[in-house]
Amino acid sequence: METVSTSKAHGGTLGVYRHDSAATGTPMTFSVFVPPQAAAGAKLPVLYYLSGLTCTHANVTDKGEYRRVCAELGVVFVAPDTSPRGDGVADDAAGAYDFGLGAGFYVNATVEPFARHYRMWDYIADELPALIAAEFPIDPARAGITGHSMGGHGALTLGLTFPDRFRSLSAFAPIVAPGQVPWGHKALAGYLGDDRAAWRAHDAVALIEDGRRPAGDILVDQGEADNFLVEQLRPELLRAAADAAGIALTLRLQPGYDHSYNFISTFMEDHVRWHAARL
Amino acid sequence: METVSTSKAHGGTLGVYRHDSAATGTPMTFSVFVPPQAAAGAKLPVLYYLSGLTCTHANVTDKGEYRRVCAELGVVFVAPDTSPRGDGVADDAAGAYDFGLGAGFYVNATVEPFARHYRMWDYIADELPALIAAEFPIDPARAGITGHSMGGHGALTLGLTFPDRFRSLSAFAPIVAPGQVPWGHKALAGYLGDDRAAWRAHDAVALIEDGRRPAGDILVDQGEADNFLVEQLRPELLRAAADAAGIALTLRLQPGYDHSYNFISTFMEDHVRWHAARL
Numbered sequence: 208m209e210t211v212s213t214s215k216a217h218g219g220t221l222g223v224y225r226h227d228s229a230a231t232g233t234p235m236t237f238s239v240f241v242p243p244q245a246a247a248g249a250k251l252p253v254l255y256y257l258s259g260l261t262c263t264h265a266n267v268t269d270k271g272e273y274r275r276v277c278a279e280l281g282v283v284f285v286a287p288d289t290s291p292r293g294d295g296v297a298d299d300a301a302g303a304y305d306f307g308l309g310a311g312f313y314v315n316a317t318v319e320p321f322a323r324h325y326r327m328w329d330y331i332a333d334e335l336p337a338l339i340a341a342e343f344p345i346d347p348a349r350a351g352i353t354g355h356s357m358g359g360h361g362a363l364t365l366g367l368t369f370p371d372r373f374r375s376l377s378a379f380a381p382i383v384a385p386g387q388v389p390w391g392h393k394a395l396a397g398y399l400g401d402d403r404a405a406w407r408a409h410d411a412v413a414l415i416e417d418g419r420r421p422a423g424d425i426l427v428d429q430g431e432a433d434n435f436l437v438e439q440l441r442p443e444l445l446r447a448a449a450d451a452a453g454i455a456l457t458l459r460l461q462p463g464y465d466h467s468y469n470f471i472s473t474f475m476e477d478h479v480r481w482h483a484a485r486l
Numbered sequence: 487m488e489t490v491s492t493s494k495a496h497g498g499t500l501g502v503y504r505h506d507s508a509a510t511g512t513p514m515t516f517s518v519f520v521p522p523q524a525a526a527g528a529k530l531p532v533l534y535y536l537s538g539l540t541c542t543h544a545n546v547t548d549k550g551e552y553r554r555v556c557a558e559l560g561v562v563f564v565a566p567d568t569s570p571r572g573d574g575v576a577d578d579a580a581g582a583y584d585f586g587l588g589a590g591f592y593v594n595a596t597v598e599p600f601a602r603h604y605r606m607w608d609y610i611a612d613e614l615p616a617l618i619a620a621e622f623p624i625d626p627a628r629a630g631i632t633g634h635s636m637g638g639h640g641a642l643t644l645g646l647t648f649p650d651r652f653r654s655l656s657a658f659a660p661i662v663a664p665g666q667v668p669w670g671h672k673a674l675a676g677y678l679g680d681d682r683a684a685w686r687a688h689d690a691v692a693l694i695e696d697g698r699r700p701a702g703d704i705l706v707d708q709g710e711a712d713n714f715l716v717e718q719l720r721p722e723l724l725r726a727a728a729d730a731a732g733i734a735l736t737l738r739l740q741p742g743y744d745h746s747y748n749f750i751s752t753f754m755e756d757h758v759r760w761h762a763a764r765l
Contacts, residue, residue: 215711216748272551274751432494469495472553 208342211236217278218243223264226338230330231291232323237335238268239343244281250346252486253283253339254479255373257331257354257361260390261309263288267355270468276476280483283345287335289357291324299397305390306397312385313361314409316398325398328409332365336372351375351482355471356435357382357390359427363411363445370422375485377426377478379471380433383445384412390439415448424455426481428474430464487621490515496557497522502543505617509609510570511602516614517547518622523560529625531765532562532618533758534652536610536633536640539669540588542567546634549747555755559762562624566614568636570603578676584669585676591664592640593688595677604677607688611644615651630654630761634750635714636661636669638706642690642724649701654764656705656757658750659712662724663691669718694727703734705760707753709743 211223219242228235244251254277256267264286267273277284290296290311297320299307307321316325340347352373354362359381366376385391386406395406407413429442436442442458449456464470490502498521507514523530533556535546543565546552556563569575569590576599578586586600595604619626631652633641638660645655664670665685674685686692708721715721721737728735743749 214744214746214748215709215742215752217752221748269549269747272554272751274748275551275755430494463494465493467493468548469493469500469553472551473494473496476554 208338216240217274219245219274219278221268221274223268228291228330228334230326230334233291233293233296235288235291235330236264237285237287238264239339240274240277240284241343242278242281242283245283245344248344249281250344251281251283252349252351252483253285253343253345253347254482255331255350255352256284256286257313257352257358258286258289259354259356259358260289261304263309266468267471270472271475272472273475273479276479280479282479282483282486283343285335285339287331290327296324297321306393310357310394312357312394312398312409313364314395314398317405318398318400321398327361331361332369332372349374349486351377351486353377353379353478353482354381355379356440356466360385360411363425364409364414366421367411367414367419368408370420374422375482376421376423377481379474379478380429380435380440380466381411381427381445382440384410384441386410386413387444388439388441412444412448415452415454420452420454423485424457425449426457426478428459428461428477430461430466430470432463433466433470435466487617495519496553498524498553498557500547500553502547507570507609507613509605509613512570512572512575514567514570514609515543516564516566517543518618519553519556519563520622521557521560521562524562524623527623528560529623530560530562531628531630531762532564532622532624533761534610534629534631535563535565536592536631536637537565537568538633538635538637539568540583542588545747546750549751550754551751552754552758555758559758561758561762561765562622564614564618566610569606575603576600585672589636589673591636591673591677591688592643593674593677596684597677597679600677606640610640611648611651628653628765630656630765632656632658632757632761633660634658635719635745639664639690642704643688643693645700645704646690646693646698647687649699653701654761655700655702656760658753658757659708659714659719659745660690660706660724661719663689663720665689665692666723667718667720691723691727694731694733699731699733702764703736704728705736705757707738707740707756709740709745709749711742712745712749714745
């Protein structure tokens with residue numbers, strides 16, 4: 208692991224790091240905020256934040272406004288990239304924003320030419336947490352996961368599949384049912400092929416229907432002025448699936464908020480507190 | 487004035503606006519955060535934040551972490567650009583980062599080819615406050631000013647020159663004595679010519695020596711790990727000038743902090759509270 212940069216922030220350290228990922232076969236860059244409590248030698252809880260379409264690690268690092276509350280509560284915050292990048296990594300043939308680079312959808316692709324590098328599921332579920340546990344002062348038994356939009360989809364699917372690894376779960380404006388919306392149709396068909404049975408492992412609503420359960424309750428915030436609400440996000444599908452399964456879902460529709468980091472940064476403190484209370 | 491975008495944030499509205507500036511003879515873009523208290527019809531205090539070298543309005547807007555505390559305290563936050571831009575606006579001949587575009591140094595240039603558009607002093611002192619008072623729910627008698635690096639220089643020189651307009655004053659890692667440091671030599675010579683007497687109106691330490699006084703006390707934060715501290719920023723010169731003049735200066739040297747927005751965002755809350763308490 209190579210240190211790209213470090214900078215003191217809110218009493219802790221904001222670092223950007225790069226490593227050669229075995230999962231993706233590419234260099235991967237991520238940021239980690241280590242709060243000041245680490246100086247006392249503590250092993251701290253860790254929150255993984257998965258970003259949305261077009262983002263790198265830098266978007267939430269710059270705009271997420273998480274450092275102050277992480278410093279207050281003693282939470283390590285990890286922000287990975289959203290896809291493999293670099294020489295030889297296939298992109299959408301038309302350069303679309305919603306597939307390929309910046310749009311890995313947190314799956315292991317099985318369709319060429321994406322299968323070689325697009326293995327974000329293994330990267331987030333296995334490789335990155337192992338690296339973080341080895342290199343940073345965290346307690347791997349106290350890990351939570353959240354994310355925005357495509358990253359909210361990733362957080363929900365990973366949290367539902369590995370409740371033993373991700374002990375707390377939340378999302379900002381997540382894609383809750385990619386099998387039922389255009390973004391998801393394109394991504395899941397492109398990465399996993401046309402067999403819709405294979406899609407269900409990467410669809411939070413389908414995972415719940417198929418019996419998966421999170422470690423505990425789930426917090427979801429969703430802006431009511433979000434341009435993607437009706438067509439792509441459809442939180443009512445998660446509401447219905449959670450209710451049918453008896454999952455405790457706190458779904459908050461936030462009047463006037465859009466899909467941007469102005470929305471995310473407003474509610475970030477609530478999410479960090481949600482995770483800290485459960486870790 | 488044209489609205490470029492608006493977005494709800496922390497209960498208020500973050501907007502980006504553009505207008506044709508009479509001062510600079512160019513379109514100018516700025517951001518304004520209006521906190522939720524404006525909904526009740528209140529005329530609110532306003533804080534101007536002047537950015538540093540290479541920045542536009544967008545840097546502090548994305549990374550400054552000021553919205554939460556402005557929303558708590560009911561402060562309008564205005565972030566202008568750092569220079570004129572566009573067709574016909576001269577730039578540094580070599581494209582340097584510290585002169586020309588993104589580096590207006592908050593002066594009215596008298597040297598061609600800069601004199602035509604580089605009139606950031608008039609823009610910040612007169613034109614922008616008049617526009618803000620006309621278009622936003624602010625009380626112009628309750629205006630404060632702050633800024634970072636080159637923008638800290640602008641805040642100090644404007645605050646010292648117009649204590650009746652800027653009733654509260656602070657800065658992050660400001661250039662306190664441009665007449666005594668390389669960034670300032672280059673900028674003041676380039677914009678104002680070689681007559682050093684003319685420079686003194688744009689040098690906070692010289693302004694204090696020449697009898698100018700701020701409306702009240704001054705808060706300055708400076709990171710001790712700032713790469714520019716020793717050569718370009720030299721807060722000890724402001725300390726000495728303030729002490730000699732009997733100006734109440736709170737100068738805080740912050741161990742471990744660098745020159746970045748990680749530093750600014752850490753101490754932004756303290757600065758907004760400082761201004762709100764005085765406005």
